[in-house]
Amino acid sequence: MTTLDVAAIKRQFPLLQRELNGMPLVYLDSANTSQKPQVVIDSMSTFMERAYSPINRSAYQLAAEATDAYEGARVKVQRFVNARRAHEIIFTKNATEALNLVAYAWGRANLHEGDVVLLTHMEHHANIVPWQMLVQERGIVVRWVPLTADGQLDLATLPQLLEGAKVFGFTAMSNVMGTITPVQQLCSAAHQAGALAVVDACQYVPHNVTDVQAWGADFIAFSSHKMCGPTGIGVLWGREELLQAMPPFLGGGNMIADVRLDGFTCAELPAKFEAGTPPITEAIGLGAAIDFLCELGMANVRRHEIEIAGYALRTLNERFGSDIRLHGPCNVEVRGATFSLEFRGIHPHDLSQVLDQTNVCVRAGHHCAKPLMRELGVNATARASFYLYNDTHDVDMLADALDSASDIFG
Amino acid sequence: MTTLDVAAIKRQFPLLQRELNGMPLVYLDSANTSQKPQVVIDSMSTFMERAYSPINRSAYQLAAEATDAYEGARVKVQRFVNARRAHEIIFTKNATEALNLVAYAWGRANLHEGDVVLLTHMEHHANIVPWQMLVQERGIVVRWVPLTADGQLDLATLPQLLEGAKVFGFTAMSNVMGTITPVQQLCSAAHQAGALAVVDACQYVPHNVTDVQAWGADFIAFSSHKMCGPTGIGVLWGREELLQAMPPFLGGGNMIADVRLDGFTCAELPAKFEAGTPPITEAIGLGAAIDFLCELGMANVRRHEIEIAGYALRTLNERFGSDIRLHGPCNVEVRGATFSLEFRGIHPHDLSQVLDQTNVCVRAGHHCAKPLMRELGVNATARASFYLYNDTHDVDMLADALDSASDIFG
Amino acid sequence: MPGLEDLYREIILDHHRTPRNRGELPPPAAHAVGHNPLCGDEIDVYVQVANGVIADVKVGGSGCSISQSSASMMSQAIKGKPLPDVLALVRRFKGMMSIPDEDGNPMEPDLTVKLGDLEALQGVVKYPVRIKCATLSWNTLLDALAQS
């Protein structure tokens, strides 16, 4: 039934072949972090075994080759999100650093007491706390876009909320409910109000075709480890003019043109924002992950996840009726395959423990979105999130495991 | 002649087995970044193939195992530098981030207009620029410890320079000249003056036995990629009381205890300073690198480098006499096996290009130490740096390659 | 469900379903709130100390079966006990949860301190992630006592 040959894909992920306690793994925690295909793992070991070298600094052939490989990864990222220039792609350590970079470097140069930053009730802490630090330090004001009953952004009052705002920070897809937000519309609303659009694209880029130019965004942030790539590397994309006008963030090697006893001058983009030795091997791995994703086709990945999301909604609702509550929209066109579920009042921690008995891996917790938890009226949820290597059988395994939770806590 | 069985060690580094253009590699750029032994590479691929999972957040067995592995790496680092508590070890993306963390979080909370930060003329940009940013932002004052003619710190006026200083930032070993500084003495001088001692230990930890308690330091920073570990991870060690009293640096997931619409509270150490998804696989790799180094014994590594440094000094001086100038001390007790050399007035860039013809990899440039370059009266130097996998034959290869440079530019 | 009997003993599920000493105490009773940053659970512990004895204790907030039952059993075990006995019990319980002492060393169990029903929580040690759930109310109790 599905667009992707999931059986063939699964075979490329060594960990999904693993048995734990004699049973296969049903990995449903990809919104947290994704598994890695063999090609990504191999790209990194091959690089370290055959081509590892410093970049940007040394002139010998090995170093020139490594620099090319690193910059080649940047071009892959550029194309993957359709950025205009490769030097608009800044490699960070994760999406969190990328968002902090914006808040520290752009924010501290441009936000002053009383200035308004608009966020939404479904933001991840990574797109909240960096701005709250500016509330403490600078006295900026944070406003919040509320949610509708089915977990979408309630845009009824958006124009009022945006009035006088300098930044509109929002997620492209909720990591808790799977809600996909109308990014393009939100970016243009931000611009109409004179605000910058800072898009947390962590949960979007791994699952869908991303086009920063079509979005009209100003900054977007995402992480390699959620898109089949390694840990230790994330991405900030920013519009060239903004990146050029901003002061630097971290200071040190690579980001300078000159250092004298009485001060320093900055290097050009992208070096300006990449202080110190970058995640070289990790950039190679991220490049391999992008090749892997491009071969599958991001439009196909999205279609597959629409199918899985639809199957999960039908199956869970049919089998458990009012015993289960799935947060977020039920229209698969505006959601991804990430589900926060409440089941028969069983605490998420207990639920995930029981599911783990049959190796069904779901995350129990607040998912780094405590303001959203309070909106939903819970401390925590159990979250099952599906990716390109999950199939309908995994949905069935989840449902079976929920049955056994009923047995214990029923 | 040497303490380490270098032939056996070399066999463990796949890249050093590689031939480029039909000749073996003579990798003399380890002060820049080190090569990786097979055990480190394998630890990372095995982790990704068999055990990869999110940490700290999810409750299922796979995630609990990964969390244990990640925290186990922290304990390895703790023991490696003899820190009192594991939670004094903060994983960053590199040493540069570690030093910026100190300047941003501790510095912005404690340094005000007119406050003095003492640095040395042999600092790497990573221990200069973060403080210069505070000159711009806060009006702090930077003072400098000068150098002696043989590239050591000139401590004659240290007490005066330290007067009223709040921070003394210095390197434990120069990445340009190989000079080892008297860290313990400098830390206690700093404390006598009421200043914190911030030690850039990037070039020390990979090459010597490190004991932060014996040093009496307040903060130290170093990078995994220079000590046989992967890129994408660095370490800040700080005294518990300091880390506890400091505000956080990056905001986001993992570093919070609670987030409400009106503000956040911080998590305990070390999470407080590890915002977002950390370099999980890289921590595993760093742990494996530390195991590898401990097996060799850091005292043996140091002894080996003393031998290599001595052999290099003798060989190069004997063969080239006044045609060569080696910066830094000639007493191997106060230097590592890192040499900046000037050779017959040949520009370092040209020199490294010619050496590269026989795969002798040295770095040409300012080595992220422009103030030191100005002290030395050069724009750049060619730097040959030796590590545990280099032997006297590599020194001979360097000398032979210098001969051919004479042929072209003679 | 094979394998989970050790964790979800009947007595734990019983305390989870019917928690003892639920509620609040008005000031001057001491009150502390504990957070489990992992799962977002919050627990409230109220203690009234009189003449060096826990005169009354109540537990509020919400959490998983392990944190709720641990809090419930704790409240039963400490009510009416002199403070030194309570502190010894905290130590003994944390030791059972393999929490190290102040210096990071394993704690020797003081076998004269009896755990009673709390023994049922022993199975938690096999699930390290859940140890924080089991000890949450105990740490919160210490916070509350520090205030009183």
Added chain:
Amino acid sequence: MPGLEDLYREIILDHHRTPRNRGELPPPAAHAVGHNPLCGDEIDVYVQVANGVIADVKVGGSGCSISQSSASMMSQAIKGKPLPDVLALVRRFKGMMSIPDEDGNPMEPDLTVKLGDLEALQGVVKYPVRIKCATLSWNTLLDALAQS
């Protein structure tokens, strides 16, 4: 030394050993400084424009054989030339160095623009790290012209 003949052609070594048009020009001549962040090299370019023609040009600073010889040959090639010809030469030279145009596309060489001796620098393209050395003086020239 096999392999390096392409890079270190005799004419390059000659300009390196005996650089042409070394020195400074006093104001009102325009002056710009170029940095190569990779190696720390600095180059000074002084130009005197009169009636749309490069009346005089001098080069200062220091650098490797590639950057020095490129600057020296550049100074010879532009001296006395009208500005439009100079700009066309810059474009042609950068194109030979495989520098893309403003939109990131490869530049088509305008074959009517003659490179002369500068052709000897063609071998640099095979050593991408050195391209920055070869183009340093040219970018600095553009900066200086922008001021005048």
